[in-house]
Amino acid sequence: MEQIVIIQDQNEIENVLQQSNQFGLVKISTFPYEEFNEEIHLGFLKGCIVLMKSNVLDEFIPIIMRIRRITEIPIILLVETYDSYEAAICIEAGADHYVKYPIHPRDLSARIKAVMRRICSEKKEDIRETVLHFGDISLYLNREEVYKNKMRIELNGREYAILLFLVKKADFIVTREELMDVICVYKNRRLIDIYIHSLRNKIEEFPNYPKYIKTIKGKGYRFETLSFG
Numbered sequence: 001m002e003q004i005v006i007i008q009d010q011n012e013i014e015n016v017l018q019q020s021n022q023f024g025l026v027k028i029s030t031f032p033y034e035e036f037n038e039e040i041h042l043g044f045l046k047g048c049i050v051l052m053k054s055n056v057l058d059e060f061i062p063i064i065m066r067i068r069r070i071t072e073i074p075i076i077l078l079v080e081t082y083d084s085y086e087a088a089i090c091i092e093a094g095a096d097h098y099v100k101y102p103i104h105p106r107d108l109s110a111r112i113k114a115v116m117r118r119i120c121s122e123k124k125e126d127i128r129e130t131v132l133h134f135g136d137i138s139l140y141l142n143r144e145e146v147y148k149n150k151m152r153i154e155l156n157g158r159e160y161a162i163l164l165f166l167v168k169k170a171d172f173i174v175t176r177e178e179l180m181d182v183i184c185v186y187k188n189r190r191l192i193d194i195y196i197h198s199l200r201n202k203i204e205e206f207p208n209y210p211k212y213i214k215t216i217k218g219k220g221y222r223f224e225t226l227s228f229g
Helices: 013-017 058-070 086-091 105-127 159-166 176-182 190-203
Strands: 002-008 026-032 048-051 073-080 097-101 133-134 137-140 146-150 151-153 211-216 220-223
Touching: 002 211, 013 159, 026 151, 026 176, 048 105, 058 073, 058 086, 058 176, 073 105, 073 133, 086 097, 086 133, 159 176, 176 220, 190 211
Parallel strands: 002 026, 002 048, 048 073, 073 097
Antiparallel strands: 133 137, 137 146, 146 151, 211 220
């Protein structure tokens, strides 16, 4: 079931939505501003958020930014007085719509359905698998999985992060310092060598004579793809 979260300082919008029969199986949840906690209430939200506040910038901008740190769920702002300057700031902060209230239930219903269709369409796009192939190695980016000759290779989180970064920088030299940033290790440079050694044992046919992850003496490593073009 889709869900609409309403954050408001007046108990009005829910009554407006209830006047419309356009939603079907949609759950409507309302929260006063002082009770809304984005990390709790948005954890499993699939739908959109409607915010209503008379004092726009003082209230909307902080909450929009907090929401955007957690989710890309659509946000519709309802304001008592339309201001083009404030509208631009709110939309730049992450809002999808900035609309004057009162609003006809059919209009609000149409806007909510439109933003929900958009997010649904984007999710369908995300479902399309993105795969990178290099010789007998395949990286399935959506699933964060790596296969060699169609057999899955078990990598831990840091190994996968290093391999993905090398692949994204394919045919360019990557320093140990860059890889340390990738896995958030800032003191032990030798740890990178350990992970590279482990990766080679897992993806290379002959780890002592690697064809994928090459060592560039005195500089770092390079993921070779030129031989597969």
